[in-house]
Amino acid sequence: MANSRTGDSVVDRVVRxxxxxxxxxxxxxxxxxxxxxxxxxxxxxxLVRQLAGHGLVELGGGGSVRLGLRLxxxxxxxxxxxxxxxxxxxxxxxxxQVLHQNVNLAVLDGWEALFVERLSRRGSVAxxxxxxGRMPVxxxxxxLALMAHQPAAAQAEYLRQxxxxxxxxxxxxxxxxxxxxxxxxxAELAGVVDPDTWGIAVPVLDGxxxxxxxxxxxxxxxxxxxxxxxxxxxxxxxxxxxxxxxSRAAVDFRSMEDV
Numbered sequence: 597m598a599n600s601r602t603g604d605s606v607v608d609r610v611v612r613x614x615x616x617x618x619x620x621x622x623x624x625x626x627x628x629x630x631x632x633x634x635x636x637x638x639x640x641x642x643l644v645r646q647l648a649g650h651g652l653v654e655l656g657g658g659g660s661v662r663l664g665l666r667l668x669x670x671x672x673x674x675x676x677x678x679x680x681x682x683x684x685x686x687x688x689x690x691x692x693q694v695l696h697q698n699v700n701l702a703v704l705d706g707w708e709a710l711f712v713e714r715l716s717r718r719g720s721v722a723x724x725x726x727x728x729g730r731m732p733v734x735x736x737x738x739x740l741a742l743m744a745h746q747p748a749a750a751q752a753e754y755l756r757q758x759x760x761x762x763x764x765x766x767x768x769x770x771x772x773x774x775x776x777x778x779x780x781x782x783a784e785l786a787g788v789v790d791p792d793t794w795g796i797a798v799p800v801l802d803g804x805x806x807x808x809x810x811x812x813x814x815x816x817x818x819x820x821x822x823x824x825x826x827x828x829x830x831x832x833x834x835x836x837x838x839x840x841x842x843s844r845a846a847v848d849f850r851s852m853e854d855v
Contacts, residue, residue, distance in 0.1 A: 606643075610647065612634065614667075622662055625660055626640060626661055629644070629661055650666065653667070680703070680809055681701065681713050684713060684811065684836045687836055688701065688832070691813065691832055694828070696717060697814060698814040698815075699715045699811075700723070701809055702725070702736070702738035702810045704733075705730070707733055707754055707758075709732075709738045709742060709810065710729075711725045711729050711730070711731075712809075714726065721793045721815065722790050722793060723793070723814045737783040738795070738811075740783035741798055741799045742809075744777035746807065751771075781798065781826075783798075792818075795812060796822070796829065797810045797811060798829045801833070803841055811833045811836065812829070813825065
């Protein structure tokens with residue numbers, strides 16, 4: 597049957613099952629998975645069996661279910677971020693070798709920064725950004741660097757719907773912050789997510805000066821050296837942009853040009 601009595605298609609229900617796995621969870625009991633997906637147990641059981649037949653989930657003992665390696669393979673082999681990550685990694689590694697701190701790469705997805713790569717090492721400061729993790733634009737230096745280099749219409753739409761759950765910022769405050777970031781060419785947030793860290797990010801621009809990604813670092817608040825950090829990040833960002841252009845790689849992220 598293509599649709600359930602609630603009107604959900606099979607694809608809708610499959611997506612709900614896959615999204616029901618919480619971050620960091622190795623496996624769920626089938627009954628828990630059905631509850632989290634909001635599906636009847638019989639429906640979840642049937643769909644899980646079909647997905648397992650394609651290797652998209654794996655069945656374990658005692659009725660446990662985990663995401664399958666086949667799903668990981670398909671996502672990584674065809675990821676729109678693959679070309680970007682390949683272009684960026686050498687530059688990210690160079691920065692990390694010098695700073696010995698966290699280096700992040702993010703793209704803009706809606707009104708959030710989506711982190712597609714992160715390099716860290718023992719002894720580096722706390723970093724809330726995780727690969728495949730998201731942060732609101734106004735709480736991330738990467739998000740601010742990206743949004744500040746979006747078309748005016750996209751920024752206006754973002755500001756129109758902006759709300760700060762903690763009530764610290766108004767849309768006017770964020771508008772001024774975006775203008776400052778656009779003017780100076782980098783974003784910085786000190787002690788916002790973690791009181792002891794400073795996030796600094798610059799946009800990675802394509803040949804048409806569109807922001808494809810943001811390259812950022814998270815460093816100890818007491819050791820910030822903007823005069824050295826920002827030029828190093830900007831040089832690396834230009835290198836990433838050139839590598840993407842030279843390889844003619846298609847970086848097919850959700851464009852904000854159409855907002």
